[in-house]
Amino acid sequence: MSGKGKDSLLGNKIAAGLLTAGLIFWGANRIASIVVPDEAPKTPAIKITGLQTAAAPVAAAAAGLESIIPLIATGDVAKGAAFVQQQCAACHTLTPGGAAGVGPNLYGFMGTPMFSGSFAYSDAVKDKAKGNWNYDNINAWLAAPMSFAPGTGMSYAGIKNVQTRADVVAYLRTLAATPVPLPAADEIKAATAAAAPATPAAAGAPAAETEPSIDTLFATADIAKGKALVMQQCAACHTLAKGGAAGVGPNLYGIIGAKAFSAPGFSYSAAVKSKAGAAWTDDTLSAWLENPMGYAPGTMMAYPGIKNAQARANVIAYLNSNSDTPEKLP
Structure with a gap:
C-alpha cells in the first residue's frame, strides 16, 4: 500500500472479481441448459395418456354424447317444429324480434x-x-342443460334421444333470415368416426341389481322431495292447482284415480290415445313416469323419465296428496 493509503492492486482485484463472476454465470447457464433443456425431447421421458387435442366431435364422443352432426342434413324439420311447439314454446318465443319470456327468444x-x-x-x-x-354445443346443451351448466335456472331435463335432438336443431336452424350452413362432408365424416362403439357386456358379468317394486316404496316416500322434483321438472309444462288450465301438458291436479290421457281441454297425441280411459293407478303412473317414450312409443312427451324407483314413489305420493280425495297407496 502506498503512503497515500491506496491499494496498488485494486484494479487487478476488480477485474479478477468480474471475470470470476462471469465464469460462474456462464457455468450456471450451461448446467441449467443440460438439466432443463429449452427444446422438447424427441421421445418423452414419461408418456401421459388420455390427453387429446381433438375436435369437438371427439370430445363429445368421449363424454358419451352422440353427435347430431351426421343427422342434421336428414333431420325431420316438421317433427322438430312440433316438438319445439310442445316442449319449448311455453317459455321461448320463436319469431323475429320476439320478446323474451321465461327464456330468451330463439329466432x-x-x-x-x-x-x-x-x-x-x-x-x-x-x-x-x-x-x-354451433352444432356441438347446442347438442350438449339440449341433451342435459343442468349437466352442461350446473346451477342453470333452466330446469328442463333435456332431450335424451339423439334423433329428436337432431330434428329440433334442424328446425331451429331454419329460424333465421340466413340459416347457418349444414355440416360439411368432412365434419360429418369426423363426427361419425369419433362415435364411440358400444361396449358389449362382459361375459359372465353379474346381472344388474333389480330395484324393489314401487308398491314397497310408498311407506318411505317423501312427499316434500316429490313436490320439489315436480316443481323443478314438471311445473314448467304442467299446472298443479285445482282447475288449472292446460299448458304444454295437461293439468295434474287429482291425477291419481283419474282417467288416463283424458284431461279436458288438452289435445293428446295419437300415440297415447290408445291408452286413454283406464284409471291412473300408482303402477300405471310409475310405468309412465319411468319411461314415457317406452310406455307410449311416439308420444310427444320427450321427458326421459324418472329412473330411480324411490324418486318415482316420492313424486307419486306428492301427486296423490295433490287431490280432493287422495287414493290409499299400497
Whole structure:
C-alpha cells in the first residue's frame, strides 16, 4: 500500500472479481441448459395418456354424447317444429324480434355468441359463454342443460334421444333470415368416426341389481322431495292447482284415480290415445313416469323419465296428496 493509503492492486482485484463472476454465470447457464433443456425431447421421458387435442366431435364422443352432426342434413324439420311447439314454446318465443319470456327468444340464435343479448342469464350459463352456438354445443346443451351448466335456472331435463335432438336443431336452424350452413362432408365424416362403439357386456358379468317394486316404496316416500322434483321438472309444462288450465301438458291436479290421457281441454297425441280411459293407478303412473317414450312409443312427451324407483314413489305420493280425495297407496 502506498503512503497515500491506496491499494496498488485494486484494479487487478476488480477485474479478477468480474471475470470470476462471469465464469460462474456462464457455468450456471450451461448446467441449467443440460438439466432443463429449452427444446422438447424427441421421445418423452414419461408418456401421459388420455390427453387429446381433438375436435369437438371427439370430445363429445368421449363424454358419451352422440353427435347430431351426421343427422342434421336428414333431420325431420316438421317433427322438430312440433316438438319445439310442445316442449319449448311455453317459455321461448320463436319469431323475429320476439320478446323474451321465461327464456330468451330463439329466432336466429344459432351462430351467435352463446348466452348473449338482453336476456338476464344466470351466472351458471355466463361461465359457459365461450364462442358461438354451433352444432356441438347446442347438442350438449339440449341433451342435459343442468349437466352442461350446473346451477342453470333452466330446469328442463333435456332431450335424451339423439334423433329428436337432431330434428329440433334442424328446425331451429331454419329460424333465421340466413340459416347457418349444414355440416360439411368432412365434419360429418369426423363426427361419425369419433362415435364411440358400444361396449358389449362382459361375459359372465353379474346381472344388474333389480330395484324393489314401487308398491314397497310408498311407506318411505317423501312427499316434500316429490313436490320439489315436480316443481323443478314438471311445473314448467304442467299446472298443479285445482282447475288449472292446460299448458304444454295437461293439468295434474287429482291425477291419481283419474282417467288416463283424458284431461279436458288438452289435445293428446295419437300415440297415447290408445291408452286413454283406464284409471291412473300408482303402477300405471310409475310405468309412465319411468319411461314415457317406452310406455307410449311416439308420444310427444320427450321427458326421459324418472329412473330411480324411490324418486318415482316420492313424486307419486306428492301427486296423490295433490287431490280432493287422495287414493290409499299400497
